[in-house]
Structures are given as structure tokens and as C-alpha cells.
Amino acid sequence: MHHLRLLEYGSCDYQEMIKLRDEILRKPLGLHFTEKYLQQEINDVLIGCFETDEENSRIIGCCVLSPIDDELIQLRQMAVREDLQRSGIGREILEFAEKESLKNNFMTLMMHARYTAVPFYERNGYHILGDEFLEVGIPHYEMRKQLR
Ligand SMILES: CC(C)(COP(=O)(O)OP(=O)(O)OC[C@H]1O[C@@H](n2cnc3c(N)ncnc32)[C@H](O)[C@@H]1OP(=O)(O)O)[C@@H](O)C(=O)NCCC(=O)NCCS
Secondary structure, three states: OEEEEEEOOOOHHHHHHHHHHHHHHHHHHOOOOOHHHHHOOOOOEEEEEEEEOOOOEEEEEEEEEEEOOOOEEEEEEEEEOHHHOOOOHHHHHHHHHHHHHHHOOOOEEEEEEEHHHHHHHHHOOOEEEEEEEEEOOEEEEEEEEEOO
């Protein structure tokens, strides 16, 4: 069983989220998070997907939403535990993020998508805007979807 929920900045859940992000998004690139980078997330929307049984609750996926202006919000740090990728969890997280963005009156959701993740976002209604660029040393594309 799994469920999605909002996380509190600095909580134990948040620490678990950082571990997952580090494992999936940073370590493979030989990078790590700095304290300063994480401090900027204090006002972001933090989303986690948790696998639950009678005793434990473990994070299996996550993303972060950072408002850009009154209408535009950016999805960042989207990650699903490696052994569970391609089983629909990413889509559930993205749909949850879209609902949260709508609740907070944002019109458009955007992201800097790694080129390897572009097909995933395309399957979920996002389109590429502009040219390829480098971020954390790998090719990315800006992608967007109009939420309403
Ligand atoms: C990218 C990622 C978040 C997607 O989550 P996921 O749980 O694996 O994706 P889902 O199983 O929900 O896939 C949803 C749809 O996208 C498709 N899809 C997912 N990843 C894909 C890929 N790499 N290439 C082509 N299609 C893909 C799935 O086939 C599925 O299509 P369907 O509509 O036919 O069922 C996850 O694979 C991941 O964490 N990857 C490593 C980190 C990363 O790249 N993060 C994104 C940074 S921008």
C-alpha cells in the first residue's frame, strides 16, 4: 500500500525525502546537497509518496514545488525509488502536484526536465519549450503544462 502526503520542512519525513533525492538524483552525478541549497526550500510545497505496512512507513517517491510568480509554479526534485520506477508512482506524484498547484491558484506547472525524463512528462501532458540546456552537467529541457 502507498499514499501521498505533504511534508513539513525539517521534519523526519523531510530527512527521509532528502536521502531518497540524494540516492536517485545526486549520487549518480557525484554531487550532494548543501545546507544553503536546502534552506531555500523552507517555503516550498514538499510532496512524498510513502509505502506503508502495519509497522513501517517508507518514502518511495517525492517532488518539490517552488512558486515562480503568482501564476507559475516549478516542479523540482522528482524521484521514484529505483526498483519501483515505471510502475505508475511517478504519474501519481505528478497528478498530486498538479492538484496542489491548482488548489493554490497556479495556472501553469513547469519543470527543467532531464532529457531522460522528457518522455515521462510528455506522457503526462507536458510539452517542451525552447532549446536544450545544461543543468547539474546533464542536458535538460524546460517543459510546461497549462493546468486551467
Ligand atoms: C522519471 C521518473 C520520476 C518517472 O516516474 P515513474 O514512476 O518511473 O514513471 P511512471 O511509471 O509513473 O510512468 C508514467 C508513464 O510515463 C512513461 N515513462 C516513464 N519513464 C519513462 C521513460 N524513461 N521513457 C519513456 N517513458 C517513460 C511510462 O511508461 C508511463 O507510460 P504509460 O502512460 O504508457 O503508462 C522516475 O523514473 C525517476 O525517478 N527517474 C530517475 C530520476 C529522474 O530522472 N527524475 C526526473 C528528473 S527531471
